[in-house]
Amino acid sequence: MPMYTVSLRSDIPQNKKNQLAKLITDIHCSFTGAPQTFVNVIFSQNVSLENGIEVNVLGNVRKGRTAESNKQLTKEFHQELSRLLNIHPQHMEISLLEIPARWVMEGGEVLPEPGEEGSCEWLQNGHSGE
């Protein structure tokens, strides 16, 4: 976690997907301080989105940040993603859904609360290997 699901009305080139994944990861980490090894991005293509919407981003993020922080994060996503995709921000939907960290297990460990990542052995080991 977080898990960002990017739903696209149509297919986009692979290099754009790579860039989008990088941008989402960078924005999430710069706003929340979370390590990059937390950030998952999945693309779903050819989705029949609401009229006028080209991209829908649903972020499943850990609960515990302020409403203002999430608002700023959403705003930044709106600006930067629409710029990268060269679409009007109005043609993009972005929402965050918060999940308590203690309901999720990664690397065989229950996720730490936001800000307590230092206590997570799996993260300190770089999320690689056994």
Next chain:
Amino acid sequence: MKNRIRVIGTVQDGAIEDEVIKRLQLVIGETYCRYFGGNHHLTFIWLTIPRGQAFLAAKPSTTSVLQLPVQDLLADHIRHDFMSEVSAQWQKNTGCSKNEIILSCPDASYAKHYFDKVNGRFNASTKVFIQIKLLLRLMIGKLKKGYLNTSINF
């Protein structure tokens, strides 16, 4: 009447063999009933992600995700014991590392809210058509592979 639990598994296309997925359904279903009682029926829905569409830390990902709802307000120590056991079963059966499985066991009410949010993406005027199409694809997937599955793409 059994309490139906909708389980969503998201896996990389071709990463886990069909027989392993069927075994996972069985093992996880048994564990669920052992923890929470035999009056539950788990319906697994498997979404496959084509290569190049999943990223972790902005790099190609091999991670699978399993959303396995539990009863609302379940005590943390029971939830965590259950999660540890399911995570271990996943690793044992798939041969993947502990870093390749993200397991979420949310309250059932949260899982429903999440599902509604995912469904909320769809064009309202074609939502029923999309849901029928999805159902058909899942059934075709079951006929082909023996379990409910379809691509994350439409």
